[in-house]
Amino acid sequence: MLLNQFLLLSAVLFCIGVYGVLARKNGVLVLMSIELILNAVNINLVAFGALTADVGGEVFALFTIAVAAAEVGIGLAIVLLIYRNRRSIDLSEADLLKG
Amino acid sequence: MPTVFATLAPSSVPTSSTVTQSANWFLENAWLVPLLPALSFVCILFFGKRLRYKGAELGIAAVALSLILAACAGVAWLDHRDNFVLHNTTDAGVEAVAGESYVAVQNSTQWLQSGGIEFSAGILVDGLSVMMLVMVSLVSLLVHVYSTDYVSDDKRYTHFFAFLSLFTAAMLFFVLSDNILQMIVGWELVGVCSFVLIGHWWEQKPNSDAALKAFLTNRVGDVGLLIGVITLFFAAGGGKTFDTIKINEAIVQGGVSHSALVVASLCLMAAVMSKSGQFILHTWLPDAMAGPTPVSALIHAATMVVAGVFMIARLYPVFFEGMQIGGSSINVMATIGAVTLVFGGLLAFVQNDIKKVLAYSTVSQLGYMVMALGVGAWTAAVFHLFTHAFFKANLFLGSGSVAHAVHSFDMKKDMGGLRKFMPKTYVTFIIGSLALAGLFPLAGFWSKDEILAGTGGWGLFGGTGGNGTYTFHLLMGMFGAALTAAYMTRCVYLTFHGTYRGGHGQHHEPHESGPRILVPLYILSGLAIVAGLANLPPGFQLVNNSWTERFGHFIEPVGSSYFPKIAHATPSWSLAVVASVVALFGAVAAFYYYFVKVDRLAKTTQQSLTELPEGLTESNALAGAGHKTLVNKYYLDHIYERGIVAATKGPLARAAYWVNQHMIDNAVNTTGETAVKMGRSMYDLVDQGVIDAFVDGSGRVSDATGEELRQINSGKVQNYAAILFAMAAVLAGAFIIIFAF
Numbered sequence: 001m002l003l004n005q006f007l008l009l010s011a012v013l014f015c016i017g018v019y020g021v022l023a024r025k026n027g028v029l030v031l032m033s034i035e036l037i038l039n040a041v042n043i044n045l046v047a048f049g050a051l052t053a054d055v056g057g058e059v060f061a062l063f064t065i066a067v068a069a070a071e072v073g074i075g076l077a078i079v080l081l082i083y084r085n086r087r088s089i090d091l092s093e094a095d096l097l098k099g
Numbered sequence: 100m101p102t103v104f105a106t107l108a109p110s111s112v113p114t115s116s117t118v119t120q121s122a123n124w125f126l127e128n129a130w131l132v133p134l135l136p137a138l139s140f141v142c143i144l145f146f147g148k149r150l151r152y153k154g155a156e157l158g159i160a161a162v163a164l165s166l167i168l169a170a171c172a173g174v175a176w177l178d179h180r181d182n183f184v185l186h187n188t189t190d191a192g193v194e195a196v197a198g199e200s201y202v203a204v205q206n207s208t209q210w211l212q213s214g215g216i217e218f219s220a221g222i223l224v225d226g227l228s229v230m231m232l233v234m235v236s237l238v239s240l241l242v243h244v245y246s247t248d249y250v251s252d253d254k255r256y257t258h259f260f261a262f263l264s265l266f267t268a269a270m271l272f273f274v275l276s277d278n279i280l281q282m283i284v285g286w287e288l289v290g291v292c293s294f295v296l297i298g299h300w301w302e303q304k305p306n307s308d309a310a311l312k313a314f315l316t317n318r319v320g321d322v323g324l325l326i327g328v329i330t331l332f333f334a335a336g337g338g339k340t341f342d343t344i345k346i347n348e349a350i351v352q353g354g355v356s357h358s359a360l361v362v363a364s365l366c367l368m369a370a371v372m373s374k375s376g377q378f379i380l381h382t383w384l385p386d387a388m389a390g391p392t393p394v395s396a397l398i399h400a401a402t403m404v405v406a407g408v409f410m411i412a413r414l415y416p417v418f419f420e421g422m423q424i425g426g427s428s429i430n431v432m433a434t435i436g437a438v439t440l441v442f443g444g445l446l447a448f449v450q451n452d453i454k455k456v457l458a459y460s461t462v463s464q465l466g467y468m469v470m471a472l473g474v475g476a477w478t479a480a481v482f483h484l485f486t487h488a489f490f491k492a493n494l495f496l497g498s499g500s501v502a503h504a505v506h507s508f509d510m511k512k513d514m515g516g517l518r519k520f521m522p523k524t525y526v527t528f529i530i531g532s533l534a535l536a537g538l539f540p541l542a543g544f545w546s547k548d549e550i551l552a553g554t555g556g557w558g559l560f561g562g563t564g565g566n567g568t569y570t571f572h573l574l575m576g577m578f579g580a581a582l583t584a585a586y587m588t589r590c591v592y593l594t595f596h597g598t599y600r601g602g603h604g605q606h607h608e609p610h611e612s613g614p615r616i617l618v619p620l621y622i623l624s625g626l627a628i629v630a631g632l633a634n635l636p637p638g639f640q641l642v643n644n645s646w647t648e649r650f651g652h653f654i655e656p657v658g659s660s661y662f663p664k665i666a667h668a669t670p671s672w673s674l675a676v677v678a679s680v681v682a683l684f685g686a687v688a689a690f691y692y693y694f695v696k697v698d699r700l701a702k703t704t705q706q707s708l709t710e711l712p713e714g715l716t717e718s719n720a721l722a723g724a725g726h727k728t729l730v731n732k733y734y735l736d737h738i739y740e741r742g743i744v745a746a747t748k749g750p751l752a753r754a755a756y757w758v759n760q761h762m763i764d765n766a767v768n769t770t771g772e773t774a775v776k777m778g779r780s781m782y783d784l785v786d787q788g789v790i791d792a793f794v795d796g797s798g799r800v801s802d803a804t805g806e807e808l809r810q811i812n813s814g815k816v817q818n819y820a821a822i823l824f825a826m827a828a829v830l831a832g833a834f835i836i837i838f839a840f
Contacts, residue, residue: 021824030816091816095815
């Protein structure tokens with residue numbers, strides 16, 4: 001099995017995700033980018049799990065998926081509240097905690 | 100409630116322990132008695148307002164059930180006391196423990212365990228607690244019934260009944276406690292209920308003030324209670340037990356140091372002084388009359404205020420050894436009691452409020468009980484507690500019945516001549532007064548006579564055998580008996596005789612109260628008549644010998660391992676006669692003064708008098724002196740003002756001023772000036788130079804640092820994320836470098 005292919009795929013996905021998180025203004029898109037990052041990690045977990053014939057990798061990937069579901073639920077709720085209060089989900093405008 | 104029998108390790112139990120775990124069902128399950136009113140408290144709070152009688156029926160039902168259970172426990176106890184034989188399980192088998200017939204029933208369960216110490220919760224059922232159960236639930240039931248009429252128009256009617264139930268539960272819980280920690284819980288619970296019920300009409304400032312005063316005064320004593328309990332916890336029997344029986348047994352066996360017992364008994368005495376209204380901490384009790392009358396009858400006459408007396412009786416070895424009651428002629432407890440009984444009785448004379456007369460009378464009677472315990476007359480004290488509950492509740496409820504009719508408690512302004520309007524209340528009130536005054540053959544006579552005999556001070560005329568020769572206390576008790584008879588005569592005259600002085604601005608005459616008020620009065624006055632027969636003195640030849648001393652036989656734990664070996668006084672006919680004559684003298688003197696002289700004068704001058712006017716008593720020296728003393732409040736104010744205040748204002752004050760100006764001021768001024776000089780140099784050198792510079796410097800540094808760092812804190816989530824990822828990248832790089840090379 002060629003591990004490199006999986007690792008490269010996940011590195012690419014991770015970079016796209018990081019780019020999305022840092023550069024996009026839209027809150028929903030930022031959340032989606034976070035999902036990309038998490039899934040990049042999942043690919044790594046499954047790949048290494050398959051390599052070492054250890055089921056632990058798959059188990060952790062399933063955990064990550066479950067936690068990601070919870071995380072996106074909370075994230076969307078926050079985005080919804082920001083929208084209700086400001087009529088916009090532009091994250092660059094949400095800077096009330098500026099020091 | 101899962102009931103786990105106390106598993107007492109054989110090593111910790113003295114071989115002579117007189118406690119059993121298995122007995123009659125009613126004795127084992129006496130915890131049901133406080134549980135029922137506690138449940139009713141919760142139910143009344145939640146559902147009371149929706150019920151037909153607004154929660155009163157729940158309270159009455161629960162307390163009635165409690166009374167039935169308590170009465171069954173009482174009957175079971177009578178059998179248990181005489182017929183129960185304690186068996187000891189040894190290696191050889193089960194054998195009866197010889198020579199013991201007073202066996203208390205203890206049934207406890209572990210509450211929590213912490214630091215190797217077991218905190219248990221349980222019940223201790225013996226004659227004392229059974230008697231208290233019956234007495235408290237009976238008086239409480241009557242007060243519940245009475246209250247349905249007395250507070251019928253109250254806007255917090257449901258709330259009132261809820262707290263009556265809680266109080267009853269707390270008091271029953273308190274008397275059943277098998278360890279002193281649990282006793283504190285009960286003690287504080289009754290205190291809280293007292294607070295709530297005194298302040299029941301809290302909209303008026305004096306009422307809420309009185310509630311606070313009662314609560315805070317009791318807190319003063321509670322400090323003593325806590326210290327006393329902690330002392331006992333560490334001192335008794337090798338230490339670390341709260342169990343009442345174990346503590347008592349350790350003390351009886353002499354395993355506790357005397358100094359620890361002195362500390363414990365004095366601290367607990369402070370608690371008794373506050374809860375049971377003993378002199379100098381008694382001041383809350385008369386103010387507590389601000390509460391509704393049924394509350395006064397239940398809490399501030401019959402039950403809660405005797406909690407202190409009960410605690411002494413329960414932990415009697417602590418006091419008996421700590422105060423060295425046996426073989427002495429004076430001790431702290433007996434003296435506090437004696438002073439309280441006389442001072443309380445004196446103060447009752449100058450009250451115009453009928454409830455305050457009764458309140459000071461309660462203070463005085465509690466003084467009797469404490470004095471009796473102080474001189475070692477345990478049974479007499481507990482017996483007086485028992486009889487007093489009935490006749491004092493009777494008097495309080497009677498005063499409530501009167502107040503219900505005239506809408507006031509002021510005897511001089513609004514009462515007088517009520518005999519004609521309320522004949523039934525009058526009769527019950529007279530019975531209560533006679534019982535309180537201790538006239539033959541009513542309840543108060545027997546219990547008071549036993550206390551006087553128990554002082555052991557009547558040695559000259561036979562009838563000794565007390566724990567010491569407390570002659571001073573005997574004389575105080577006699578004087579108190581005369582006082583009691585006299586102030587009750589005054590109270591009866593002012594309330595029920597003469598002409599009616601009330602009715603200002605009212606269109607109707609006072610009327611007799613309804614059956615729900617009268618029936619409790621009948622029952623209580625009946626008990627005030629017969630309760631004394633429960634403990635006829637031995638050698639009372641009019642009845643069979645098996646009828647004497649029944650109360651003492653069933654209640655007093657004589658011969659059990661947790662009770663000190665106290666001596667019992669033999670009653671004496673001569674003392675009984677003399678004490679009765681003294682009481683009669685008090686009654687007759689007051690009767691002559693009020694019923695004859697004041698009454699006649701009132702008729703001739705056509706005025707409604709309450710006391711003789713000044714100058715008309717000069718023909719009778721005794722009455723004149725008595726009257727003058729009354730008017731002047733026993734010259735106490737004069738002594739305070741002319742003696743202490745005048746001396747302070749005059750030469751003492753001038754001398755003190757001179758000393759103040761010339762000596763103390765000089766010293767103070769010099770000290771002050773030196774301090775100022777030192778302070779100034781200190782300020783310039785140390786404060787400004789070193790400390791301020793340091794403080795300012797650290798402030799400036801943090802200011803500058805903050806100014807720099809706030810740049811990062813942009814508030815934008817994505818900036819934070821960028822920093823996060825950058826740092827992660829740096830970290831990853833660092834790892835790669837570390838692991839690669």
